[in-house]
Amino acid sequence: MSTDVRDTTTQRRAARRSAAILGVVAVAVFVAFIAATVLRSGAGV
Amino acid sequence: MTATTQNDAHHADDHHDHGPELTGIKRWLFTTNHKDIGTMYLIFSLVMLFVGGAMALVIRTELGQPGMQFVQPDFYNQMVTMHALIMIFGAVMPAFVGLANWMIPLMVGAPDMALPRMNNWSFWILPVAFSILLATLFVPGGAPAGGWTMYPPLVLQTGDAFPMLIFSVHLMGISSIMGAINIIVTIMNMRAPGMTLLKMPLFVWTWLITAYLLIAVMPVLAGAVTMLLTDQFFGTSFFRAAGGGDPVMFQHIFWFFGHPEVYIMILPAFGIISEIIPTFSRKPLFGYTSMVYATASIAFLSFIVWAHHMFTAGMPLTGQLFFMFTTMLIAVPTGVKVFNWAATMWKGAMTFETPMLFAVAFLFLFTIGGFSGLMLAIVPADFQYHDSYFVVAHFHYVLVPGAIFAIIAGVYYWLPKWTGHMYNETLGKAHFWLTTIFVNLTFFPMHFLGLAGMPRRIPDYSTQFADFNMIATVGAFGFGLSQLLFVWIIVQCARGGKKATAEVWESPVGLEWTVPSPAPHHTFDEPPVVK
Numbered sequence: 001m002s003t004d005v006r007d008t009t010t011q012r013r014a015a016r017r018s019a020a021i022l023g024v025v026a027v028a029v030f031v032a033f034i035a036a037t038v039l040r041s042g043a044g045v
Numbered sequence: 046m047t048a049t050t051q052n053d054a055h056h057a058d059d060h061h062d063h064g065p066e067l068t069g070i071k072r073w074l075f076t077t078n079h080k081d082i083g084t085m086y087l088i089f090s091l092v093m094l095f096v097g098g099a100m101a102l103v104i105r106t107e108l109g110q111p112g113m114q115f116v117q118p119d120f121y122n123q124m125v126t127m128h129a130l131i132m133i134f135g136a137v138m139p140a141f142v143g144l145a146n147w148m149i150p151l152m153v154g155a156p157d158m159a160l161p162r163m164n165n166w167s168f169w170i171l172p173v174a175f176s177i178l179l180a181t182l183f184v185p186g187g188a189p190a191g192g193w194t195m196y197p198p199l200v201l202q203t204g205d206a207f208p209m210l211i212f213s214v215h216l217m218g219i220s221s222i223m224g225a226i227n228i229i230v231t232i233m234n235m236r237a238p239g240m241t242l243l244k245m246p247l248f249v250w251t252w253l254i255t256a257y258l259l260i261a262v263m264p265v266l267a268g269a270v271t272m273l274l275t276d277q278f279f280g281t282s283f284f285r286a287a288g289g290g291d292p293v294m295f296q297h298i299f300w301f302f303g304h305p306e307v308y309i310m311i312l313p314a315f316g317i318i319s320e321i322i323p324t325f326s327r328k329p330l331f332g333y334t335s336m337v338y339a340t341a342s343i344a345f346l347s348f349i350v351w352a353h354h355m356f357t358a359g360m361p362l363t364g365q366l367f368f369m370f371t372t373m374l375i376a377v378p379t380g381v382k383v384f385n386w387a388a389t390m391w392k393g394a395m396t397f398e399t400p401m402l403f404a405v406a407f408l409f410l411f412t413i414g415g416f417s418g419l420m421l422a423i424v425p426a427d428f429q430y431h432d433s434y435f436v437v438a439h440f441h442y443v444l445v446p447g448a449i450f451a452i453i454a455g456v457y458y459w460l461p462k463w464t465g466h467m468y469n470e471t472l473g474k475a476h477f478w479l480t481t482i483f484v485n486l487t488f489f490p491m492h493f494l495g496l497a498g499m500p501r502r503i504p505d506y507s508t509q510f511a512d513f514n515m516i517a518t519v520g521a522f523g524f525g526l527s528q529l530l531f532v533w534i535i536v537q538c539a540r541g542g543k544k545a546t547a548e549v550w551e552s553p554v555g556l557e558w559t560v561p562s563p564a565p566h567h568t569f570d571e572p573p574v575v576k
Contacts, residue, residue: 008156015159015230022226022260030264030271033298037272037283041290 064566074169077161078566079146082168084463086143087456089171091532093135094449096179098525100128105487109518111508121504122190123182129193133310134217135175137444140452141313142167142224145252148459149228151557151564152246154237154573159230167224174216181206192502194299195270197284197292201277211274218263225259228252237556239575243337246555247330250337251316254344258305258312261348266302269295293358300351308347310444312340314411314451315382318404321458322386324553325401326393332385339378339385346375356424357431365424372422379415383408398550399473403454406446406481414442417492432502435495441488446481453480453531460538461545465563468538476534479527486520 065072065081076082103124107115116124146164150157158164181188186204189195195210203210232245232253245253272283273295282288284295315336323330330336352360352368360368386408395401417439421427430436461467490513495501499510506514545562556575560568 011234012159015234018230018233019160019163019226022229023222026222026226026260026264029261030268033265033268034272037268037294037298041283041294 075165077157077165079150079158079161079164080463080564080566082158082164083143083145083147085168086139086146086171089168090136090138090140090143090452093131093139093175094528097128097131097136098528100124100131102521102525104128105518105521107504108506108514110515111506111511113505116504118504119187119190122192122502123188125502126189126192127178127182130178130189131175132444133193133306134214135171135178137310137448137452138221139171141252141255141310141448142221144248144317144452144455144459145224145228145313147463148557149231149249149252150235151462151560151568152249152555153232153235153240154556154569154575155231155235156567156569158227159235160227163223164227167220167227170216170220170223174213174220177209177216178213181209184209194296194303195273196299197273197276197295198286200273201285207277208274211270214270215267218267221259221263225256225263228256229260232256237569237572237575243334244575246316247319247333247336248313248316251312251319251340254340255309255312258309258344258347262302262305262309265298266306269298269302293355296355296358297352300354301348303354304351305344305347307440307443308343310448311411312343314407314448315340317451317455317458318386318407319382320555321400321404321454322389324458324550325398325404326390326395327551328389328393329554330385331388331391332381335381336385339381342378343375346371346378350375353422353427356427369422369424373419376415376419383412383415396551398457399468399470399477400454400458402474402477403450403457406477407450407454410442410446410450410481410484414439414444414447417442430495432500433495434491434499434501437501438488438491438495441491445488446484450480450484456535458550459557460535461549462557462560462562462564464539465545465561466538466540466542467545467549468534468542472530472534472537476527476530479530480524483520483523483527487517487524488520490514490516490520 065076065078067075073081073085076085103116104121107113107121146158149155184205186206189200189203189206189210191200191203195214200207200210232249236245272281275281276283276285276290282290284290284292286292319330319336350368350372352364353372356365356368390405397405417435421430421436421439457468457473494510494513494517497510499506547561548558549562550558556569556573557564559573
């Protein structure tokens with residue numbers, strides 16, 4: 001990357017991709033904990 | 046770290062310095078500017094500090110004398126629950142996010158947060174969430190009264206407020222996760238050329254780690270409260286013993302969120318203190334790399350200590366030992382930090398402007414909170430201390446002269462950069478001394494009350510506890526009133542005063558001090574080069 005002209009388009013595209021991955025991780029944690037509680041209690045639903 | 050930048054005072058009037066495109070209310074509703082959003086977060090948290098503080102004063106008023114004087118027991122419980130929820134999710138966390146919004150792009154040389162529109166959403170969800178939460182005070186059955194931990198089956202007895210509580214917690218969680226994602230991707234993708242990870246300011250490091258913690262644990266809280274919701278309204282029995290569920294399971298899940306949450310509220314404070322102490326000691330931070338590793342270690346350990354909150358709920362001896370030792374282990378990286386701050390000050394050319402006073406007070410008083418935490422980590426001792434005022438003293442020492450002192454220190458430290466004016470140093474020092482004296486008057490006697498056996502979350506108590514409770518109540522009113530002085534100092538500074546230079550302080554280190562004061566609306570359109 002040039003030091004005097006910031007390529008914000010590339011930076012923001014990479015940022016959006018990372019943000020999407022982190023969002024998926026957050027949803028996966030949410031689902032995983034509910035699923036684990038169902039398995040653990042056996043009577044969740 | 047040295048930096049060259051185009052954003053010095055010479056260029057402040059060129060195209061980088063144009064103000065917001067929108068004016069009036071639209072500027073604030075639709076802004077995508079990190080400085081505007083940071084300001085809104087900080088004002089919101091200040092408002093919530095006073096709302097939550099007013100509830101604390103209701104609590105302390107009732108506890109001023111033994112016997113029931115002013116409020117009904119159920120309303121007292123509502124105040125205790127709402128005070129905690131508002132202070133944690135409405136005051137402390139948004140204040141740190143506000144500081145992050147303002148300072149992280151400036152510190153890493155980015156023109157803004159990586160995802161500015163999401164940033165706008167992250168903020169504007171919060172007033173909605175807290176409007177819903179505060180509205181519960183006016184619904185049949187009143188506000189939630191089962192404690193901020195929302196333990197079933199007690200919380201399932203909440204009236205019409207219950208779904209509102211769950212929805213507001215969901216909104217707070219969504220806001221926090223979006224904010225955390227934004228902070229991570231800004232730090233990872235938008236740093237100025239040459240700013241490697243180990244050249245980042247400590248405040249940026251601590252926030253990066255905090256943001257990962259948020260993404261890991263806020264969905265856990267969301268999952269837990271979703272299961273409460275389905276237990277209440279959709280016939281599930283996740284936590285209903287009558288249906289085969291396990292109420293203690295909720296406690297495990299809650300504290301798997303709750304303990305990292307404690308560090309979410311203190312790691313950014315460590316970052317602020319790590320910025321302030323070197324500036325006013327006129328020395329580089331001692332042990333920068335060890336500070337980074339200590340922060341990461343604390344974050345890792347925060348995931349394997351959760352059950353120390355529930356020793357008395359019952360668990361195998363091996364479980365008790367595991368959680369006791371892992372909890373004690375946290376003292377090691379925390380000790381590294383405290384000693385590094387002390388070593389930074391050692392033989393430094395120290396001066397004690399208001400931010401430094403708050404930082405030094407943080408060092409002493411947070412350490413008191415840390416030590417009482419170590420006492421609580423010891424299983425047999427915890428069986429005595431559990432649910433007593435000793436616990437209340439402990440976590441208030443960590444959160445008030447800990448987290449809130451660091452926030453206040455950060456506000457004084459960066460206020461001239463935000464407003465372009467120096468605050469009134471004499472009033473700042475007066476605010477410091479009043480706050481420090483009253484915070485100790487409020488919370489120190491609670492150690493004695495707890496050790497003498499006074500339980501927490503009660504509106505009335507035995508007469509033997511009367512004197513210390515009266516002292517704590519006087520302290521609480523003094524502390525609350527002292528914060529009006531803080532507001533006055535901020536307002537005065539925003540309106541005018543002595544002009545601040547770009548550096549503000551004597552040779553501080555960091556890119557934020559290379560831009561003019563007040564920081565122009567747009568900064569670092571052309572990236573600085575970090576050498």
